[in-house]
Amino acid sequence: MAGAKPGVHALQLKPVAVHEELKKGGKFVKWDEVRMKCLKVSFRANDVEILDISYIRDTRTGKYAKQPKDAKVKEVLGLTKEVNGEGKLLTVVYGNDLVNVSFLNFQAMQEDVAKIWTDELFALSTNILSQNVSRNTFLYKAYTKLKLQVNQEGKIPVKNVIKMFSDKKRVETALEQCGLINNKDALAIVLGFLVKLLRTCYTLGLLFCLCSSGSKRKPFISLDQLMDFINRRQRDSRLNEVLYPPLKRDQVRQIMEKYETNTSQLERDQISLQAFSRYLGGEENTIVPPERLDIIDDMNQPLSHYFINSSHNTYLTVGQLTGNSSVEMYRQVLLTGCRCIELDCWKGRPQDEEPYITHGFTMTTEIPFKEVIEAIAESAFKTSPYPVILSFENHVDSAKQQAKMAEYCRTIFGDALLIEPLEKYPLSEGQLLPSPQELMGKILIKNKKKHHHHRPSESGSIRRKEPGEQSSPHNGKVLCNVAALWISGICLPQGTASSEANATEEMSNLVNYIEPVKFKTFEWARKRFFEMSSFVETKGMDALKSFPIEFVEYNKNQLSRIYPKGTRVDSSNYMPQLFWNVGCQMVALNFQTLDLPMQLNMGVFEYNGLSGYLLKPEFMRRTDKHFDPFTENIVDGIVANTVKIKVISGQFLTDKKVGVYVEVDIFGLPADTKRKYRTKTSNGNSLDPVWDDEMFVFNKVVLPTLASLRIAEINTLGYHYINLKNELNQPLMLPSLLVYTEAQDYIPNEHQGNDTMQASLWINMSHKQAKNKLHPQTFEAFLFSSLCKNYFVVRLAKMEMTSLQQYLRWFVCLSDVKVQSVEELQQNKHYEKLLKKQRKELKELRKKHLKKVRTDGFNYRNYPCLDLLSVCHCVCREKKELQKILDRKRLNSISEAKNREKDKAESELNEINRKHIQDSVSLIRGLEEAQTRRDDKLLQRHRDVLQRIDEELPQVSKRSETKKVGSAKNLQLVQS
Structure with missing residues (x-):
């Protein structure tokens, strides 16, 4: 997914290092407001609570830590109005998704201790290397967890071991092999026990690897066999042997000494099965190289060059x-x-006039705008120092409240808020955007900008731009759709982006490099690189299908944002890969839903140091290159790859005794071949299933730099343990897969085994060319050599090759061209004219037929809807006219009654009003009944029309197909 700097990368990621203060330990008070109690925390307790550090999401102290609200808890913690002890508070946030997070609250004895623990715990939990350690490290982590769960005698209860591995029979077998079967209640566990237990789970998968290494089922591997295994199986054969030389005997010997503990084996230049297992699970065989997790991309490119x-x-x-x-x-x-995060801002209530954030016109709750800005200020740069973009959807139509929003941004963000454009990058046409490196630590505002023709009204409110004001070329279609929805009684939720309020001067001053504008055309947007447009996924897909190359060109210099369609009310996500393929930078997803698209997004953006920015491939950045995402040919000289994966075995995949299977998905360009495989379901074995399936072959991956595998992005070949992760991309302790991966340059099936012959042919022709250059009489042979050379290059680019006989036949056809007479040329010219005329007539006939079909379909489907709308308007008009007549009659009666005797006037007035009400009710009721009857008739007529369309559609299609076949026959007759 990213383009890396050339050259060898020097790893900058820091390995895990525990601070001395954490090793020493400290005194804390753990408080829980729900249970209203406070407890002192110590390492020795009857029941030990263990929190895996990889599940810690955040640590907070000071004003950002949880503050107790209960008076009793405050009193115990010593927090009073006079004593502000928030600096001693420490909150640990943990969870395995983004929504359901939990909080552990502590109070340290000193503020500096709380600060150290806050910083160091966060550094440990977010260390990228610790999230991607070797298989051996995860097993040692499981062993350490067991050692912490000891009873009062310092022994580990067997129930804890069974709970971790979820297989009582396997645990008892390992206990028996260790000689501990007599004591089932507790055991003084040692590392050897864990080795015995794991050996029973890993043996079958390792036997496959041993056979591949050439050991022929022997329980050991020799030094020569191991060296051959590493250089042939574990090394990418496509690598340059000068820059990446194969390992030598002394290097392989060092590996053997690192993992083999039996000196007698080493003396015979052998390693055992157990040592070989440790080697496969060691740091040398991690599935993702550490340098890929580091900041490896060039961060000095314009902002538009990154995902x-x-x-x-x-x-x-x-x-x-x-x-x-x-x-x-x-x-x-x-x-x-x-x-890039989104803020949906709305006008606050008159009481406090505080703007809030919510999803407009829905039943979602509201949150204060100010609290959101404070949360962003605290967390913006904890994980990544690179710029944060705040995408405002601003519905606040109050100048006063917009000024308050701008003031909050200025005061809370402080210097982090980018207000003025950088001196090197003025807001002028043709000027590229600044780079993430130059915007490091900055917050950018995306909000509609006030221009000179946008002026607030004198009352201080801001005119809201309604959706109906937007001109649309599809007004007829929209009207019909609205009519259809009105008939069926369905009201789908509409997006609120089109009803944004105009920006005030204060908010406009915060907008610089990311100014949102309505997209018109790709040509219109050219040169104004500081303007960007947002596309709903459906519109983005239309642009992707209709103008793929133009979309890629647009994204080279300008930002585009894709967001989910409004009908995704369940917060599901679309596949982001579709829009990454055309270079869209901000492909926005619903982070609260950890579905497959979100898992892909998490996995892809784990690379490049979790910075949130990935450099696009070079051909998506350079203006002198053009890229079609639907291409099936070579892209910018990048050779397509064939990826092969064999899933050998699994370990501790689930704690349930069920059959399991493994899915392998690949995501890339549309031209990539088969995208999904799955193994057979294991027979009720989830602890250590072994699959004897064929190798999964993704035959053609057109652009490997833009492709991802769902298991992991395979960057190293050979046999590897893949430590599985949960939906939030957090590593799981025990579940893993043993897989074999292989990558080759793609060769089409029809050329397999033919490439060597073609290369030798070309070399022979080149030799002939060199020999015959001095002899004019050998021009024919020289021509043949040159033609073959050029034709070979073109065919190779299309990944097609032919045999020597085809080349010779092709050359004979070229050399034996017969000269045509003038009459033959005239006949050919006349034939070309007839053929062109026939094609033109056929094209016009098809166009005319399609136009008629569209017109008839529109009339049949939409005119009943329009009739129904006109009837509705007519009924409303009749109601108003009837009401006017009745009101006029009532007023005349009242004026006549006033002129009569005064004692009768009041009673007559009451009678007139009563009669007016009765007449109004009876007449309107009659009118509504008549309207209901008319509605029913129109709806029935509409259903009949639709039924007739469905009945006649096959016949019309058949007639159309018959006409098309007749036209094709006529064209063939003309050609003949």
């Missing part, structure tokens, strides 16, 4: 129509490395 991790409706925790909005979601999303 940017982006969120949609960041504040939501569930669906789009109901549920809670949460300030915490902004913190959690930013902590994942997301660099």
